[in-house]
Amino acid sequence: MLVTAARELFGRDGYAATSIEAVAAAAGVTKGAAYHHFRNKAALFRSVFVEEQRRIADALREAAAREPDSWSALLRGCRTFLEHCLNPVFRRIVLLDGPAVLGWEQVREIEYAHTLRVLTEGMSAAAADGVMADGDLPARCQLIFGALCEAGMLLARSDEPAKALPVVAAEAERLLGALAR
């Protein structure tokens, strides 16, 4: 599968350092085949990006569903996201290369259908339960999401990510606390 091979190479070497030909070869086909299925290199990357978004959105939804109330579901979701950031393939594709390759516009459009959608739903639920302070929900989601992305990169860079996770998570949860009623 082309997208599978692309995910592997894009995730390991980055977008710029990965040639279409290398991806095609890894998938056992030629460049022509790749260009038959995808308009250009960015389109192939986009498919990988969307796939990655689907994965994490599913993971978040699943993790949140196991929590008893909307607020703890929110906290659990944030922690799950941070854990996902320990995966270098995810970081490379979604956090580093994604915006530069696809542009902010397109990235947000995709994220609004996946990761940010889950976050927005979680916040809406919390608001409906009356545990979330009033304010602009979309902006709020965006800010929290940005903080989490940065937190993920920070904790991935630390020498002992597993050790750093609790302290970073604690700070993230403190920020979330600002939104509680």
Add this chain to the structure above:
Amino acid sequence: MLVTAARELFGRDGYAATSIEAVAAAAGVTKGAAYHHFRNKAALFRSVFVEEQRRIADALREAAAREPDSWSALLRGCRTFLEHCLNPVFRRIVLLDGPAVLGWEQVREIEYAHTLRVLTEGMSAAAADGVMADGDLPARCQLIFGALCEAGMLLARSDEPAKALPVVAAEAERLLGALAR
């Protein structure tokens, strides 16, 4: 000046769509001259990135210095950062292309000497004044910084950025409020 021309083109068309030759031509020299001063294309971009960081760090410091106390200086700094995000050149170079081209490691190294340094100093001052809750300061700065970057992109995308600024700023200040003692 090569860096000046590079800033213009990188900021307008993005890193990938800008050739060294185009930058050199815009600066009135040839590609050879560019490669004499910079090891490669990324090194040229790095210079532009550092320059951009210097600008905003200076602006932040200056804005914060006009405030009477450490906490309002922090708030003012955040608002100034958001205003800076209205500049498309800044967004493109610092927020979009920077991480992908230089890598997270290098970006953070540079930011720690400029933007993040100002933020850290501001938070330290607030902590020294006893208006900031205990916690991990570096992680805290990183999270707030991430939230602000995302906020900047969000507000730049809105149809009427000047109108959106207050509501986004309000959400950002609410997050900051979580850090107050």
Add this chain to the structure above:
DNA sequence: CCACTTCCGTACCGAGGGTATGTAACTTCC
């Protein structure tokens, strides 16, 4: 004035994104 460095231009190479074209296989429809 002669060695040496700095600065910049010219010419070239090779990688890689993208296109044009050919052609099997497979589907559709009568």
Add this chain to the structure above:
DNA sequence: GGAAGTTACATACCCTCGGTACGGAAGTGG
């Protein structure tokens, strides 16, 4: 079941562009 059209590749080629090699002019130091 075969003609017509579509899908799914491969091959060959072009061209941009990052990077290198090299040459020469202009300053600099002794």
